[in-house]
Amino acid sequence: MSSFQVYNSLTRQKERFESLIPGKVGMYVCGPTVSGESHLGHARPFITFDILYRYLRHLGYEVRYVRNITDAGHFEEEGRESEDKISKKAVLEKLEPMELVQKYTNLFHWAMREFNNLEPSIEPTATGHIVEQIVMIERIIADGYAYVVNGSVYFDVEKYHADFGAKGMQYGILSGRIIEDQLETTRELEFQDEKRSKMDFALWKNAAPEHIMRWKSPWGIGFPGWHIECSAMSSKYLGEEFDIHGGGMDLQFPHHECEIAQSAVCHHKIPARFWLHNNMITINGRKMGKSYNNVIKLSELFSGAHEILTQGYSPMTVRFFILQTHYRSTLDFSNDALQAAEKGLRRLWEAFGQLNKLDTDSRAIIAAGDPDLEQKCYEVLSRLDEDMADDLNTAKVLAGLFELVPVINSIKDGHIKIDALTTATLRMMKDQFSTYLVDIFGLKEERKQDDQKLGAVLQLIAEIRKDARSRKDYATSDKIRDQLLNAGIQLKDEKDGGVSWELV
RNA sequence: GGUCCUGUGGCCGAGUGGCUAGGCAGAGCUCUGCAAAAGCUUCUACAGCGGUUCGAAUCCGCUCGGGACCUCCA
Numbered sequence: 001m002s003s004f005q006v007y008n009s010l011t012r013q014k015e016r017f018e019s020l021i022p023g024k025v026g027m028y029v030c031g032p033t034v035s036g037e038s039h040l041g042h043a044r045p046f047i048t049f050d051i052l053y054r055y056l057r058h059l060g061y062e063v064r065y066v067r068n069i070t071d072a073g074h075f076e077e078e079g080r081e082s083e084d085k086i087s088k089k090a091v092l093e094k095l096e097p098m099e100l101v102q103k104y105t106n107l108f109h110w111a112m113r114e115f116n117n118l119e120p121s122i123e124p125t126a127t128g129h130i131v132e133q134i135v136m137i138e139r140i141i142a143d144g145y146a147y148v149v150n151g152s153v154y155f156d157v158e159k160y161h162a163d164f165g166a167k168g169m170q171y172g173i174l175s176g177r178i179i180e181d182q183l184e185t186t187r188e189l190e191f192q193d194e195k196r197s198k199m200d201f202a203l204w205k206n207a208a209p210e211h212i213m214r215w216k217s218p219w220g221i222g223f224p225g226w227h228i229e230c231s232a233m234s235s236k237y238l239g240e241e242f243d244i245h246g247g248g249m250d251l252q253f254p255h256h257e258c259e260i261a262q263s264a265v266c267h268h269k270i271p272a273r274f275w276l277h278n279n280m281i282t283i284n285g286r287k288m289g290k291s292y293n294n295v296i297k298l299s300e301l302f303s304g305a306h307e308i309l310t311q312g313y314s315p316m317t318v319r320f321f322i323l324q325t326h327y328r329s330t331l332d333f334s335n336d337a338l339q340a341a342e343k344g345l346r347r348l349w350e351a352f353g354q355l356n357k358l359d360t361d362s363r364a365i366i367a368a369g370d371p372d373l374e375q376k377c378y379e380v381l382s383r384l385d386e387d388m389a390d391d392l393n394t395a396k397v398l399a400g401l402f403e404l405v406p407v408i409n410s411i412k413d414g415h416i417k418i419d420a421l422t423t424a425t426l427r428m429m430k431d432q433f434s435t436y437l438v439d440i441f442g443l444k445e446e447r448k449q450d451d452q453k454l455g456a457v458l459q460l461i462a463e464i465r466k467d468a469r470s471r472k473d474y475a476t477s478d479k480i481r482d483q484l485l486n487a488g489i490q491l492k493d494e495k496d497g498g499v500s501w502e503l504v
Numbered sequence: 505g506g507u508c509c510u511g512u513g514g515c516c517g518a519g520u521g522g523c524u525a526g527g528c529a530g531a532g533c534u535c536u537g538c539a540a541a542a543g544c545u546u547c548u549a550c551a552g553c554g555g556u557u558c559g560a561a562u563c564c565g566c567u568c569g570g571g572a573c574c575u576c577c578a
Contacts (some may be wrong), residue, residue: 030578038578045578160571177574181506226576248578255577278578279509285570289577324527330510337516340528350541387518395518399526409542416543420565447521457570 028241151206
């Protein structure tokens with residue numbers, strides 16, 4: 001099992017990855033809140049960690065990959081008006097909360113399949129783990145690190161910090177925040193009557209009568225706070241200490257920081273050893289987010305039905321686009337960049353196809369006809385593994401693969417003779433392309449046609465048919481019409497002489 | 505206001521002390537009935553100023569610009 005290194009947000013440096021149990025990896029990734037349809041920004045963590053999941057498996061690890069579904073609704077902590085996103089929208093759409101959640105969960109799963117993301121090993125829901133969350137909260141209260149106010153429970157950050165800071169688990173350890181500074185910063189707190197300190201966060205919230213999502217608890221009717229689910233579910237399925245915890249950079253604080261605090265009280269240790277955070281996708285230099293009103297939903301991204309988009313971009317184009325940038329860099333979205341990715345992917349993928357057609361079986365070439373080229377190819381191929389092992393540098397791996405594209409195409413075109421390279425190197429090339437493009441990067445062949453292109457084709461056929469008709473060549477015109485109909489496409493002659501078509 | 509990240513050629517993006525990143529676009533050529541594809545060649549870089557160094561895109565300082573987190577957020 002070869003080794004690799006990743007950047008650990010907890011230590012703020014690259015570290016050699018080693019799992020707690022040899023050969024096995026426990027990985028938890030914060031999943032989506034299914035109160036709405038997933039957008040472009042959501043694509044990045046789930047693709048990034050899918051790559052990591054695939055890579056770990058490629059290296060020979062047995063991985064338990066847990067990715068939650070947050071379906072209980074998150075709440076504004078210091079909120080102006082404490083509102084549950086899910087229940088609020090449920091009222092607007094006149095749906096049962098669970099019906100709404102199911103709808104967006106299904107859409108999320110659809111998008112993940114489109115991206116060719118592997119399914120996680122376990123996909124637990126917050127609503128399915130209310131009991132586990134309550135048990136955890138009770139433990140935190142029993143140990144004195146939480147207090148009850150009006151049916152709500154809050155985590156006492158300052159007490160935690162004082163006690164656990166001495167044990168190397170200070171609040172702020174992950175995000176690099178200094179709690180003392182945080183407390184000093186004067187920030188207007190209008191609805192802080194219940195919390196003892198502004199740093200405190202909710203473990204359980206009392207539910208107002210009109211609140212739809214509600215569960216019985218020792219503190220009354222309410223719903224869980226927004227960090228406890230991940231602590232409860234990760235420890236249930238991966239243990240009190242596991243290998244990797246991943247998510248978007250925006251979750252580093254406060255979400256993951258709070259997770260650490262909750263878990264530390266219950267289990268006396270930081271729950272995960274490696275904390276990985278992907279950077280944001282920006283659009284016109286600005287982070288995509290509901291509050292910025294610049295959200296492109298995934299279905300819009302694929303179809304092109306959004307004012308920012310000049311066209312639709314296929315899931316594989318988006319996946320490739322994301323892989324062309326290192327996961328810890330911000331990635332700026334633009335039509336130009338996506339179109340470049342689309343073309344680049346096509347070229348790379350076609351070269352991959354040509355490569356697979358090369359004959360590496362019938363004869364063995366032991367001495368390279370072009371030693372320099374042989375050497376260069378070997379070096380490029382060898383470097384791929386090093387680049388991937390260095391904090392998952394997919395951008396560099398892709399650059400390496402692209403360097404070989406002219407070689408492959410030249411062999412195909414006869415500019416380079418196939419015996420310029422040894423059979424061993426050609427086979428290595430096939431192996432590496434397949435390993436990275438298919439196995440690790442999860443790219444796949446896409447249907448080439450889409451409605452736009454089909455429309456162009458049909459327009460052409462319709463013109464040919466029109467010409468035939470004008471020549472009174474009805475045998476041809478009818479053949480076109482009838483056989484298209486057999487194929488499920490019906491041509492309709494309009495009164496003005498034009499032709500429309502419909503899929504039947 | 506606090507904490508932190510960042511500024512690479514027309515666009516996107518690797519790269520942390522010396523060695524071609526790569527993709528897309530542009531130009532020329534080859535191939536081609538024409539075109540497309542493909543191949544070859546090629547032009548545009550390291551925000552600015554100062555410092556460290558034999559040598560800096562890469563380290564340090566300052567200036568200017570952009571962004572993130574501190575509040576639900578991938």
